[in-house]
Amino acid sequence: MNHSTFTLGDRTVNRIGYGAMQLAGPGVFGPPKDRDAALAVLREAVASGVNHIDTSDFYGPHITNQIIREALHPYKDDLTIVTKVGARRGSDGGWFNASSKAELTQAVHDNLRNLGLDVLEVVNVRAMHGVMGTAEGSIEEPVSAIAELQQQGLIRHIGISNVTPTQVAEARKIVRFVCVQNLYNIAHQHDNAMIDELAQEGIAYVPFFPLGGFSPVQSAVLSNVAQRLGVTPMQLALAWLLRRSPNILLIPGTSSVTHLRENMAVGELELSDEVLAELNTIAG
Ligand SMILES: NC(=O)c1ccc[n+]([C@@H]2O[C@H](COP(=O)([O-])OP(=O)(O)OC[C@H]3O[C@@H](n4cnc5c(N)ncnc54)[C@H](OP(=O)(O)O)[C@@H]3O)[C@@H](O)[C@H]2O)c1
Numbered sequence: 497m498n499h500s501t502f503t504l505g506d507r508t509v510n511r512i513g514y515g516a517m518q519l520a521g522p523g524v525f526g527p528p529k530d531r532d533a534a535l536a537v538l539r540e541a542v543a544s545g546v547n548h549i550d551t552s553d554f555y556g557p558h559i560t561n562q563i564i565r566e567a568l569h570p571y572k573d574d575l576t577i578v579t580k581v582g583a584r585r586g587s588d589g590g591w592f593n594a595s596s597k598a599e600l601t602q603a604v605h606d607n608l609r610n611l612g613l614d615v616l617e618v619v620n621v622r623a624m625h626g627v628m629g630t631a632e633g634s635i636e637e638p639v640s641a642i643a644e645l646q647q648q649g650l651i652r653h654i655g656i657s658n659v660t661p662t663q664v665a666e667a668r669k670i671v672r673f674v675c676v677q678n679l680y681n682i683a684h685q686h687d688n689a690m691i692d693e694l695a696q697e698g699i700a701y702v703p704f705f706p707l708g709g710f711s712p713v714q715s716a717v718l719s720n721v722a723q724r725l726g727v728t729p730m731q732l733a734l735a736w737l738l739r740r741s742p743n744i745l746l747i748p749g750t751s752s753v754t755h756l757r758e759n760m761a762v763g764e765l766e767l768s769d770e771v772l773a774e775l776n777t778i779a780g
Pocket of ligand 1: 677705706708731759
């Protein structure tokens with residue numbers, strides 16, 4: 497593999513990681529249709545060089561972490577599992593705010609138990625002022641609660657997720673965080689300034705929905721350039737992210753070994769300056 501690495505907390509991770517959200521059932525709720533296939537995707541990911549997996553105990557809920565444990569425990573020394581807290585699921589699969597100190601403490605213990613870990617390497621505090629997207633509001637309480645759990649030794653490093661620049665600035669005053677996980681992709685580049693700022697500080701920026709998530713990125717330019725280069729539009733969207741900034745870590749989600757292999761192959765894809773200029777027109 498020739499794609500590079502980045503320091504996340506005190507670990508070195510390959511910039512192409514894996515997001516586990518697609519491993520649960522439809523709507524990230526309940527068990528997957530094919531549990532063996534989910535186990536196979538995770539094992540293939542690690543075998544092909546993934547050493548950064550993004551998850552949460554609210555995927556399933558619980559089920560995704562249990563599948564990770566079944567597939568990969570005991571974990572390789574260099575595997576960094578990053579989880580997130582701040583939400584809970586309703587009985588119908590709805591997503592709700594669960595950011596009180598008691599709920600966050602419970603979530604950390606749920607993650608430890610279901611992943612089979614004594615310490616969580618990185619925990620993202622998922623801001624929940626907006627359940628489906630960022631919204632302003634203080635994140636002081638949940639970030640401080642997670643900082644306390646870090647002091648107790650349950651968490652090594654803290655990240656923040658679904659945050660605005662104001663919330664990033666607020667978190668900076670409370671803790672040292674090692675990553676920001678926000679919605680970002682070739683078609684949604686609202687965090688450009690934040691990415692550059694974090695890069696200067698050595699903080700990772702981990703785009704969620706790197707392929708557009710539930711609404712896959714679509715663009716005639718992306719399709720045309722991909723065809724010319726002999727790759728898929730999704731591969732090109734990931735290659736663009738790798739090229740965008742050295743602090744960007746990829747966590748594309750897939751339930752398919754074929755797609756996983758396509759995503760891993762992106763590390764070999766070099767984009768010329770001309771191609772980059774063409775792709776940069778996509779976000780307008
Ligand atoms: N912090 C947050 O609030 C938040 C929110 C959402 C997600 N996340 C994290 O971010 C990760 C990535 O997001 P995501 O999985 O929702 O969205 P994504 O990576 O943008 O896209 C996943 C979708 O793309 C498809 N896909 C993957 N690789 C493909 C390929 N090579 N060709 C064609 N289709 C491909 C997948 O379908 P197949 O299964 O068929 O491959 C799936 O439908 C998640 O796994 C999760 O860990 C965090």
